[in-house]
Amino acid sequence: MIFLRCVKRDAHSFLYRFMLIMKITVFFIMVLLLQAVAETKAQKITLRVHGATLQEVMTKIQRQQGHSFFFLGEQIAKTLVDAKVEQADLAEAMEVVLAEKGLDWYMEDKTIVIKRSGNQRLSVQDIKSTEVSQQHRVSGRVTDEQGAPLEGVTVRVVGGQTTVVTDLNGRYSIDVSDENGKLAYSIVGFESIELPIDGESIIDVSMKASVSYMDEVVVVGYGTQKKVNLTGAIGVAGSERLENRTITSAGQGLQGVVPGLNITFNSGDPNQAADFNIRGFESINGGAPLILVDGVPMDVEKINPNDIKSVSVLKDASSAAIYGARAAFGVILVETKKGLAGKTRINFSTQTTLQKAIFPGYEPVRDGGTARQIQNEANKITTGRELLPQPVIDAALAYQELENPTVDDAWMYYEGFLYPLENTYMKDLALRDFAPQQQYDFSISGASERASYYVSAGMINKDGFFRYGNEKYKRYNVLSKIDFQVNDWLALDNKIAFSSVLNNLPHNYGDQWYYQSIAKHFYSPHTFPDLTYYIEPGDHDKWAPYIGMGLDNRNPLPYLKNGGRDLGTDNDIWLTQGITITPLKGLKIRGDFSYRYFWSEDERVASQVDVLRGFNGFEMVDDIVYKGQSANDWIESGFAKNTYYVFNTFAEYVRDDLGDHYFKVLAGFNQEYGMNHGVVTRSTQLLSPLIPSLSATTGTRTNSDSKNEVMLRGVFYRLNYVYKDKYLFEANGRYDGTSRFPSESRFGFFPSVSVGWRVSEEPFMDGTSTWLDNLKIRASYGQLGNQNVGSYYPYISSMSPGTSTFLLAGGGNLTNFIAPGGLVSNTLTWESVSSQNIGVDFTVKNKLDVEFDYFIRDTRDMLMEKSYPGTLGAAAPSENAADLRNKGWELSVTWRDKVSSDWSYRINLSLSDYQTEITKYNNPTGAIGDYYVGKKVGEIWGYKTEGLFQTTEELENAADQSRLGSNWRLGDVHYADLDNNGEITTGTNTLDDTGDRIRIGNTTPRYAFGINPSVKYKNFRLDVFAQGILKRDLYPSRGNFLRFWPFKSLSMEQWWIDDSWSPENPNAYFPLKQFAYSDNKNTFEQTRYLQNAAYMRLKNVTLSYDIPVKFASNAQVYLNGTNLFVISGTYKTLDPEYSSDLVPRYMFQKSFTLGLRVTL
């Protein structure tokens, strides 16, 4: 089709090639255009009707030909006719239509007049003058609820014959004989209404969209599709799921909404992007859905959720194949709002939120002295030594009994150290209870006859939880979309999307204070106290200068206050220009070009902090002040610039006038190119913390850069065919190429087909038509590729430059080296994904909608690094060598009902499940730490726990546990000797010999559900959303020092004291209290500490009220609560939803919001 010689390779890269492509496109469009112009001059009529009224037939002719029509005689419109014409001109068509009906027609003033044969011809003027004299004329405008004009609404005189159809602007004019009669308005997709005329001559009507899902239009790849005609598995979420929510990003709003779309978060950090996943485990190399916003790959987490109109989740290959090599794991299409016709709408909304960090099970120690004593004993067990001197503990025990202790009572000087006897609750000192968040949104939208516009600006301002040096997060969004209809066949659209994210955080000294802030080290002092004296009477003045200063190491406050800031700014601009040509009816040609410019600046400053020496107490020495962990102050400045170009062009041709046949064909071309470039400079030794500048440093500077590019190119098509509105067929495909693979294996073809059968339309289903509105069965099969594997250049081995801290010479110069290249496979190519889907949809009485899908997704040729002996000497190259199969299902059920004009309710339930099994993997020894054929992804291997050793006899008779650790005592874990060999081992850690370990659980989240009831009473509306997982196992990671294994560090909370084994507390959950940072003997994966991570979380409750005010078309206040509670089977200190169970840097939040939304 396209015939261009390859451009010289050294040509001016992308831009030059792009211009050439544009030229070709313009040429291509022009050719089609000329054809189109030729066609319009002789529009032909095609009709296939059987037993239709003449009214209906003439309406069809009017649609195709443009002439309005008029019946001379009341009964004529109801005449039943049969007709079959192909590409006929008007005269031929009318001949056929009116044949043998005793009717005649003539053309008068561009109006077709139909009369009984033999009756007199009347001129239109005459008709009007005669009729007007006796008849009343009603005119008006029909709009939808938003005020957009509705074209093609049939307006009918109830009980009469006269019928008219509204024009492009929704206007109509109809003559009625009875001023007290009624008019009926109807159009597909809206609820029909009848209105009394009451002598009015102007009746404007607002029609309400019918709630039937059958009329819903769904965004699909490069276009839209009526939902009834869908054959693939597509889930949809509308804007109502994202409005009035306390969310900073779309991901938060979409969690649990669409079955099969799994969204998880690692923390409550607003910068933490959601992890999107469609239908479960993708590939052993990970993988993610392709997310497109208005057709370009934007970061959906950075756009304003209030700008989103709809979200389509393309789950199976047939829906996604049009995106080829990037759509292997599904596609999420986000469409932003557009201006709608009608009067200009100005929308303002604001919300204020208070957020509270969630610390599951947090329980500070109660009695400081007792806790110190316990801690010492716990430490002694492992090391034989004490942590705190016994006299200090004795004093703390005495202190906790004091009635009204003074500050002086709370401290004790002992052997060089000043020890606190009171407890320090760092969480309370460092963190606030509530953090505020504000959100403002403003938009103006509307449309005139030729143009529509939507302009919005939004802002989010969120504070963190620190009492000092708090975190600040701000995001600004601007979206501007203008569509302009130049003339009948040409439209232009452009879009500017801008987002800016600002972060201002205290410098992060290794996450220290985030953890410290919670529970650790209740016995460590934080601030140097103001005492009468310290070591001996009279020395107050000597130590007074240090009052209020903080202790190093276990105290975040000085670092939060003075330790420097990390500043980050991300600016993202997307510019899109599109052109749409509709040269003839049914044909649409579109081209668009988008350019992204992303610019980020990061400045991190670690500045020097003065802290006091000490550990468990202040070290009372002359040089007590020092730099602590901030010793090496430095500044780092980084700039990154990413540019991205997307070019799409496609043509779509629809024939819906072929009677029983409906065709739609789409074909197009897509090219994308991205270039990322970053530079980071770091310098040490700031002259002053007040001048955070690279120039103001005296130390060594280091620089590095990164640069890479990636390019994609593909052609795609889609073919839809519908026969008799019952049999649906669709084929999609794409031929796609990527720069990530060697040229021999760079291109791939990814086809798919799908079929649907609307069983409810079959004659044999007539008996059910009173209650079953729709029943459809769908099936699809398709193949996709995944190009997003490995690095940008996974097939090229390159020797990379680096620097070493082995200094071969003096002068502060790092040693430069060139490292040998890694091993690569030069046959590297796509991971391929084939997916099969079968689904059924049905609607009952327009109240119950059910969609069910079952799928099998095979991911083949996954890149894997086969496990080779270390003697290979390098990371094994990735090879296309592994397969897996992912199976699951999704169910979505919606029930809605209107009880009375005041009461209505709706409930939506989504439920989905998947499981993944490895079907091919190279693991000859069957090592169970690795994947192996037959492995269910997520398996947890571990020991079976007999219990805790309760008696010496039990301890002595137990199998030898020395492989797992030494010095087993009462209260330690007793592992079961499953292979009865007298020894607890991992065997060879292979399937042949798993030792004493078995599969104890699986981390795959099973039966993910979302439940969303909403109730409306008059102006009130209550929305509730709960989401969760019904089955999942989790094993607390060994690194989880703070929330589960406190004995691995020195932190303590009351629950651990109360729930750890001792002879007096033999039924405790945790083993004997002991502190052992590197000792894992009791923490090996085992049944005892396996967690049931099923949960349900009340994500959202919103109560809103529509305020009836005159000045606004809509005003609403709402109250919202987010993450209000969770029900879960995990131990009380764990949160089941953290995708990693380590304590996150930024906790999840519970929040309470008051919001206001006004539309003028």
Place this chain on the structure above:
Amino acid sequence: MVFLAACKKDLDKYPLTTVSDETFWNTENDLIVYNNVFYDYAKSNAMRLLNGNHEGATRDGQYSLDGMTDNDVRSFSFSPNHVRIRAGQITPDTNPISFGWNNTCFNFVRAINIGLANYDRADIDQSIIDKYKAEARLFRGWMVADKVSLYGDYPWIEKELNIDSEELFDERTPRDVVMAKVLEDLNFACEFLPDDWGDGGAPGRLNRWSALLIKSRICLFEGTWRKYHGVGSDANMWLEAAAAAAKELIDNGPYKLYSTGDAAHDYNAIFQMSDLTGVDEVMYWRRYEQGVIQNSWQIYYYMATVSKDMVEDYLCTDGLPITLSSSYQGDEVYEDIWVNRDPRMRQSVLHPDDVGYYDYFAFPANGIGVPNLLGMSGTATTITGYHQVKHVNQEQNLNFHDGFTPCVILRFGEALLNYAEARAELGVLTQADLDLSINKLRDRVGMVHMDLGNIPVDPRYTSDGVSPLIAEIRRERRVELFGEGFRYDDIRRWKQGAKFRHKDYGMRWDEANRNRFDPNGVVSLQYEVVPGTGVEYIAPNKGGDFENPVFEEKHYLWPIPVSARSQNPNVGQNPGWE
């Protein structure tokens, strides 16, 4: 489609910030920057080559290696790996310690092999190419020998492997074969490395003299291992090679012991300098620079605490052990322990009067005394009562990870010891040999000479199964190289594992000392009567997991980790670890 296919080349994108193999390997500079990566590998804690001092929070640096032995008692919370190994608590289920069986070592060998396969592509003189080859082979031989010392048989790889290489699933190469290859590498290095790279040596590249010292060390290990473990053949060949390499270095090398005539301080002076450029005893060292790469040695030095066993091994100034010497004052009075002892003791174990000289606590005015035991003031407490002072750099009592004390990696003194020991093991040691070697070390500190005609017979060592001469040479080595990381390998090659079965003790902690040093009972250390003495000494590990160290026959070699065996079952397991 035609269009797409024709323009396939548009999609050719190449890395923009890296170098390609095809265009490299031309100039001497290419070889230099390539070989620089070896130094980066060799500093890894995966092997014991150039790892230097602790960086960041790791404590696996060279000066900590004695923590695995009876020289030095460590706290578990600070050095868990060392304490576990000292107690014999290592298992095949986990890799025992970071410098064990580690894939980084194979990556290192691969980098070397790639270099050796490509150096000849450079269009420069063969003599220049050979220098870089020699450097590469020195690293390969040294690294592999380090692993052989721990694992016995070890894979010998001399070309770049790929995923289809059958060698991947080979058994380990037998020790004899590997060591023959190692020797070839070392010999090549000793022939072609330049005496001086002309790079100013700060610390510069490893030169031929360094290669000779490394060779003498490795050959001495191999010779004594074969002799005492009764394996392999040619023990004498290895011992002769060890002696010859050391002799060449002694005779022709530009190095000599650091000495200013200050016998009381010269021995440990090189460990206290912040810049070792031009110090003629130090043959190779690891440089640190403030603001660039720092280490945490000077904040952790106090964690090295000397054992009773070590303190008692220093001779008296009359050349006799404390068991024989009439000048030994006993340990009833803490300060008396240093009286009439080898001056190296006072330069290794902190004497109370030296706190100021070494600025040991960095704040002497505060009046913290020695011994400062756990439970007493400050963080610099010991768990034995014997503070180690050999490596304390008084210039750098800095903060946290802020130190830049260099690490002495190769020093001339070792060559003297290697020479004497190899000659003694061969049975050909002469007084002249002693005067050339051990007596030089003794001269520096003002100790009496070792006299071949008058070797004391320490009753404690008569059951070691070696002659009094060998026993004394071993003592000399322990004393001279204390704290430098030799003891663990020495004990294993001498097959003296029995010495690691003794509990570690600290200072005498009888009632008198308790009343004297701990009248308020603040010290949180346990103590017990040491069998055979009737006296109480500090028992730092008492009641804990590491109280009773184990050293069985199998502990002479480390276990192959389970993970390596599941990847290649042919790699086998060392005896006793199956």
